[in-house]
Amino acid sequence: KQEVTQIPAALSVPEGENLVLNCSFTDSAIYNLQWFRQDPGKGLTSLLLIQSSQREQTSGRLNASLDKSSGRSTLYIAASQPGDSATYLCAVGVGGSQGNLIFGKGTKLSVKP
């Protein structure tokens, strides 16, 4: 059974710092890996989607990498800002055309001014 783990569960950093969030999964047979952002009491916003054949994706200050063989992904946030404070969720795509995602529990990020 696929399991997704995110470390750390919570992270507090000063503004301007570069940081890395980690995600690991137990079964390398995935279709893709996605990173989402969730603000308190809100829905999820898609940040980056990496297909299984890709190694990384970039969007602005965000860079996500994928190493299927080792079952790991990282989300790199450059020059962090207080507005980056949120919970970041990692999810792996399984089940073929069904489009099902298996989620980690998230990393709660706090960026202090």
Add this chain to the structure above:
Amino acid sequence: DGGITQSPKYLFRKEGQNVTLSCEQNLNHDAMYWYRQDPGQGLRLIYYSQIVNDFQKGDIAEGYSVSREKKESFPLTVTSAQKNPTAFYLCASMGPNWGYTFGSGTRLTVV
């Protein structure tokens, strides 16, 4: 703007009562999903539908029911058989290349 609308934002259920959560999308997506989120937990799949008039159970379907009579709508009913329904419920749809869009959620509380 295209998106997913969930209503209501907050819902209170009495013991033994069935309640229905609404989810509507105008993205023309075929696939729709219901997830449950508990504090400090990841999202867990309740039901999903890939096409009108068809839906499949997810990992935690017991105590829930759905319908998919229209492409745009995928309502979730929380029945009295669901013993611990207090949670945050999220509806999502999937477009091309696994692009997911989520609604803003419904927070259900048992009173």
